[in-house]
Structures are given as structure tokens and as C-alpha cells.
Amino acid sequence: MHNAAALLPGTLDMLILKAVSLKPLHGYGVLLRIRQISNAALEIPQGSLYPALYRLEHHGLITAEWGQSENNRRAKFYTLTAAGRRRLRAETAGWNRLASAIAAALNATSEEV
Numbered sequence: 001m002h003n004a005a006a007l008l009p010g011t012l013d014m015l016i017l018k019a020v021s022l023k024p025l026h027g028y029g030v031l032l033r034i035r036q037i038s039n040a041a042l043e044i045p046q047g048s049l050y051p052a053l054y055r056l057e058h059h060g061l062i063t064a065e066w067g068q069s070e071n072n073r074r075a076k077f078y079t080l081t082a083a084g085r086r087r088l089r090a091e092t093a094g095w096n097r098l099a100s101a102i103a104a105a106l107n108a109t110s111e112e113v
Contacts, residue, residue: 007042012052013061014095015042017080017088020062026075027053053078061087 007015019025019033030053031044056062061084069075080088 007044011095012044012048013056014088014091015044016049016052016056017061017084017091020078021080021085021088024065024067024077024079026067026069026077028075029069030078056084060084 015034015038016030019030019037022033022037025033027050028046031046031049034042034044053062053064057064057078060081062078063081064076064078066074067077
């Protein structure tokens with residue numbers, strides 16, 4: 001049985017922006033970083049990642065530059081732009097508000113209603 005959590009709609013872009021904000025990464029490195037920072041709870045399929053990277057680059061949230069990967073292969077390395085940093089801050093704040101609201105609702109007791 002696979003223990004990976006299901007990714008909620010709309011969270012992939014935010015996770016990619018977070019991963020790339022930590023250091024420039026190539027595509028597969030983004031997958032590994034998300035796995036690492038989620039304590040292996042999130043597994044992103046490569047088929048979902050690359051269209052998302054293209055979309056984020058197209059919207060000016062990340063930039064790409066060709067470089068050499070750790071196994072000496074040519075790879076595109078992604079870096080967060082200023083617009084990407086702003087989007088990441090906004091999405092993180094929104095996600096934290098939503099998570100807080102859901103936690104409050106789930107922790108409500110019959111005495112509180």
C-alpha cells in the first residue's frame with residue numbers, strides 16, 4: 001500500500017514554488033525536494049510536474065536556465081522570480097488561513113455550538 005497523501009487541487013503550483021524558493025532545481029530535483037520537505041508524504045507524478053513547470057514559467061513565476069545536473073546531464077534549472085515570491089507568500093497565507101479554519105471546525109465540540 002502506498003502511503004503518499006493525495007494532492008489537493010491547486011496545491012501543486014504552490015509546492016513547486018516552495019521547492020524552487022529553497023534553491024534552483026531541475027525538474028526531477030523538484031520532485032525530490034517536495035518529497036523531502038513533505039517527509040515523503042507527497043509524491044508528484046512526472047506527468048503532472050512538467051506541465052506545471054511550463055505553466056509557471058509561462059506566467060513569469062519561475063525562470064529556467066540550462067545547466068549541468070549532479071549526474072553530468074544537461075538539465076533546465078528553475079529559479080523563483082520576484083512575482084513567484086509574491087505568489088508563494090500569498091498562496092501560503094491563504095493556505096494557512098484555510099487550514100486554520102478547517103482545524104477549528106474539526107476541533108469544535110458540542111459545548112461550543
